[in-house]
Amino acid sequence: MPTTPRLALVVDDQPTNRLLASTLLKRWGWTVLEAESGEAALALSGEHAFRLVLLDISMPGLSGEETCARLRATPQGAAMHIVAYTAHAFPEDRERLLANGFDDTLIKPISRQRIEELITHLG
Amino acid sequence: MQLPAFMGGIRGKLIAIFVLIKVVPLLLLAWFAWHATSLLGGDVSEKAGGMADAMLATIKTIGTTVTDDSIRALDLRSREAIEALTTDTAKEIASFLYDRDSDIRQAAALDPSEASFRRFLAERQRDIHQHGQWKLADDGKSWIPEIPVVREAKVTRPILPDNAKDFHARPPEYLGEAERRPLFVEMTYIDLAGNEKIKVTHGNLTDKRLRNVAERSNTFVKAESYFPELKKLKPGDIYVSDVIGAYVPTQLIGPYLPAALDKAGKPFTPEESAYAGTENPVGKRFRGIVRWATPVIKGGQVAGYVTLALDHDHIRQFSDRLMPTEERFTPIADAIKGNYAFIWDYKSRSISHPRDYMIIGYDPQTGRPATPWMDEELYAEWQASGKPSDEFLAGVQPFRDQNLKRKPARELVKAGTLGLDCRYLNFSPQCGGWNAVTEHGGSGSFVIFFSGLWKLTTAAAIPYYTGQYGKTPQGFGFVTIGANVDDFHKAATETAAKINTLVAQKDASFKAQRSELLDHISDSLSATALGLWGSTLLMVIVVIGIAVWMAGLLTHRITAMIDGIHAFQQGDLGRRLDARSADEMGELANSFNRMADSVEESFKRLDQARAEAEEASRQKSAFLATMSHELRTPLNGILGFAELLKLELADPTHQEYAGIIRQSGEHLLNLVNEILDLAKIESGEMTFKHIPTPIAELVTECAAGHQVAAESKGLRFALHLAADLPEQFYTDPMRLRQILNNLLNNAVKFTERGEISLAVSLKDGDVAFTVRDTGIGIPPASLDTIFEKFKQLENFLTREHGGTGLGLTLVKQLVDHMGGRITLTSEVGVGSTFTVFLPA
Numbered sequence: 001m002p003t004t005p006r007l008a009l010v011v012d013d014q015p016t017n018r019l020l021a022s023t024l025l026k027r028w029g030w031t032v033l034e035a036e037s038g039e040a041a042l043a044l045s046g047e048h049a050f051r052l053v054l055l056d057i058s059m060p061g062l063s064g065e066e067t068c069a070r071l072r073a074t075p076q077g078a079a080m081h082i083v084a085y086t087a088h089a090f091p092e093d094r095e096r097l098l099a100n101g102f103d104d105t106l107i108k109p110i111s112r113q114r115i116e117e118l119i120t121h122l123g
Numbered sequence: 124m125q126l127p128a129f130m131g132g133i134r135g136k137l138i139a140i141f142v143l144i145k146v147v148p149l150l151l152l153a154w155f156a157w158h159a160t161s162l163l164g165g166d167v168s169e170k171a172g173g174m175a176d177a178m179l180a181t182i183k184t185i186g187t188t189v190t191d192d193s194i195r196a197l198d199l200r201s202r203e204a205i206e207a208l209t210t211d212t213a214k215e216i217a218s219f220l221y222d223r224d225s226d227i228r229q230a231a232a233l234d235p236s237e238a239s240f241r242r243f244l245a246e247r248q249r250d251i252h253q254h255g256q257w258k259l260a261d262d263g264k265s266w267i268p269e270i271p272v273v274r275e276a277k278v279t280r281p282i283l284p285d286n287a288k289d290f291h292a293r294p295p296e297y298l299g300e301a302e303r304r305p306l307f308v309e310m311t312y313i314d315l316a317g318n319e320k321i322k323v324t325h326g327n328l329t330d331k332r333l334r335n336v337a338e339r340s341n342t343f344v345k346a347e348s349y350f351p352e353l354k355k356l357k358p359g360d361i362y363v364s365d366v367i368g369a370y371v372p373t374q375l376i377g378p379y380l381p382a383a384l385d386k387a388g389k390p391f392t393p394e395e396s397a398y399a400g401t402e403n404p405v406g407k408r409f410r411g412i413v414r415w416a417t418p419v420i421k422g423g424q425v426a427g428y429v430t431l432a433l434d435h436d437h438i439r440q441f442s443d444r445l446m447p448t449e450e451r452f453t454p455i456a457d458a459i460k461g462n463y464a465f466i467w468d469y470k471s472r473s474i475s476h477p478r479d480y481m482i483i484g485y486d487p488q489t490g491r492p493a494t495p496w497m498d499e500e501l502y503a504e505w506q507a508s509g510k511p512s513d514e515f516l517a518g519v520q521p522f523r524d525q526n527l528k529r530k531p532a533r534e535l536v537k538a539g540t541l542g543l544d545c546r547y548l549n550f551s552p553q554c555g556g557w558n559a560v561t562e563h564g565g566s567g568s569f570v571i572f573f574s575g576l577w578k579l580t581t582a583a584a585i586p587y588y589t590g591q592y593g594k595t596p597q598g599f600g601f602v603t604i605g606a607n608v609d610d611f612h613k614a615a616t617e618t619a620a621k622i623n624t625l626v627a628q629k630d631a632s633f634k635a636q637r638s639e640l641l642d643h644i645s646d647s648l649s650a651t652a653l654g655l656w657g658s659t660l661l662m663v664i665v666v667i668g669i670a671v672w673m674a675g676l677l678t679h680r681i682t683a684m685i686d687g688i689h690a691f692q693q694g695d696l697g698r699r700l701d702a703r704s705a706d707e708m709g710e711l712a713n714s715f716n717r718m719a720d721s722v723e724e725s726f727k728r729l730d731q732a733r734a735e736a737e738e739a740s741r742q743k744s745a746f747l748a749t750m751s752h753e754l755r756t757p758l759n760g761i762l763g764f765a766e767l768l769k770l771e772l773a774d775p776t777h778q779e780y781a782g783i784i785r786q787s788g789e790h791l792l793n794l795v796n797e798i799l800d801l802a803k804i805e806s807g808e809m810t811f812k813h814i815p816t817p818i819a820e821l822v823t824e825c826a827a828g829h830q831v832a833a834e835s836k837g838l839r840f841a842l843h844l845a846a847d848l849p850e851q852f853y854t855d856p857m858r859l860r861q862i863l864n865n866l867l868n869n870a871v872k873f874t875e876r877g878e879i880s881l882a883v884s885l886k887d888g889d890v891a892f893t894v895r896d897t898g899i900g901i902p903p904a905s906l907d908t909i910f911e912k913f914k915q916l917e918n919f920l921t922r923e924h925g926g927t928g929l930g931l932t933l934v935k936q937l938v939d940h941m942g943g944r945i946t947l948t949s950e951v952g953v954g955s956t957f958t959v960f961l962p963a
Binding site: 014016020023107 | 754758
């Protein structure tokens, strides 16, 4: 199932982080939905075919990794570009996340330039 | 020395020791026993053999001694017997001769007339024993009697048991066929002129005509010369002549047999040759006389002489029939066997001999004495003298140097004139011996090896002293008996032979017994050896079995202990040894168990400590992660929104403020990153990769960013890659990048003018990364501490240049953990050079 181009979902329990990511994506012309939890993200994913999902890892409720796994299980899960949006900056963290279904990592603190690289890559 | 595998263990060694201390002595013992037994066997064999030999030797010695003694005894007895026989014979002869003295006296008293003389002779007869007719055996190799005489003792009555021992009977003595013959062959009456006036003869021996005996040629064999002697006789005197007879030559010495004659190249005419007993029983006999004479007195005057000629055969009877053996008498003498008797006259001439040709006689043609047998030397002398033998011999010293080495004259043997005259028989020393024992009238004997036989020879003077015979104590002469010594002690030699046979049998028997004994000993030894070695082998097997069992018993506990220790070693820390026994092994097990307890306790504590450490580490890691996470989360907002704010603000001043917020945030982020890295390194949390890394690519990419920063500050930037660099090397690329970035950051940061350079080359097997700047440099005092935390030039620089003060510390820590090293040379105002060496 194809995803909707330039439709992104930012999942983070902290509104500041959601706002920063949304703002930066929107500056590049993306449509951004936000979710404050994994459960909310999964709910939204049933309604939208997100091209990009920025998914925080340490969240109350469903963890980012669990959420990622569930998203991947949705019909459009395979086509989704799921990026870990996390402050877990250790190299081993990144390796673990990539191994657990994430396409990329976006280590906090993020920069405009990093977002730019990410979405340029997605086209 | 490499022990065999099975000997390696204690068990093997124990078995070996057991075997050594048990089996070796056992084998030695067995060998010793065997050796001793063998020695004993050998000794017994030898002793037994020696005993048998000694016994045999003793028996032999006894046999020899007994035989020798017997021989000696028998010889002595025989000698005595033969001497007695000789003496008795001599006495008998003398007695016989004295009887003839009586005869002549009686004859003298007769009225001389033919009738009275004839009557006188007829009255005097005596038996002469003769053997019967003999003939040549059919094979011609011996003479045999035509009618063999078998003499057997006749015993008709039963022999009483008491007499049975050595009961012995002899048949009547047999001297031959008796022939009654007159003693005298002639009786004469002679007048004073020598004319025979009356003459009565018997037989044909003497001349029957009346002759004048004064003329020698008219006498018997022209050899009598008694008439001159008669003239000297006074009334009552008796004259006795020598033995007078014609010499009978022989054709050969020894058995007269055709083959012998043939060999001698002579015709076989036994009757022509001299009689010689069994050697020639048909030969020509010696016939002789001994004449007695005495004056016949008439009217007190010698009117004439009466003579009696004794038939010599009567004298011969005394010696011819004698046998000095158990036969005692024989009808025929057998000279070959060496047992015979003979008679010698007062001149030591042979007058009676089994071989008639050895009786001295006269040549009937000349009346001269026949030539006697001589040795070669005397014969040669005689031949050289050119004289008749009697004349020659008359001048020769009698008994001259007689000895057995002299050789008989062969020419005389050929001539057959072999009359024995002891005086000239120089190759026959017994002549001297006989005279030695008889010349004083006695008798005696000696043993001599003669004619190939050991002979006992005896001699006894004939005590007849009438007339001329009265001149010496020897009298008429002497009788000798020759006896084959071997015959005397035949019994002894037979006994000796028996003993020798017995000894030989015993010898054989002993040898057989000895051989049997040796076999028995050998068998016994074999059995002993078999038993000994068999039992030794059995004992060895048992000992080895016991050794294996005991070793097993002993080592079982050790191996159990070793198994326990192994299990413990392999991690079974709860394993304990069986320490129930109260011996050293139990003590050892106890010690081990105590040690195991303590090791287990230590392990437990270690595990606990490790768990605690691990828990601490885990908590530390979790803390670091949480810390990192919690610090970064707010920085996300700070940095992100500061950047956005800078973009959104129109006022440059506001933009600058927003920029400051952002820079401060970034500084904080760096600080956080570096603190976390250091913390990870120090806690051992940091892991380093070791993967193939393309050097040139990494370095070029790393340099690019810093080149921009440098050039934006107006600095030159140079990158030097050595030509001999490997394409890639094993390292952790992320950490290498972090190192280079830190160093290059510092270089750009602390350099205001000049050049920054990064050179990569190979140095002594390391890859050397050299970052050189022309910056402010580092004072020497700080060179040693520059890599310590927060030592960035008295914090001054930190503040001025925005460094965290942790960068170089981190770099050094990373380099150290990557197995490399970092060097620094610097001069204040000139610049600094950092070189990182990483193993290629």
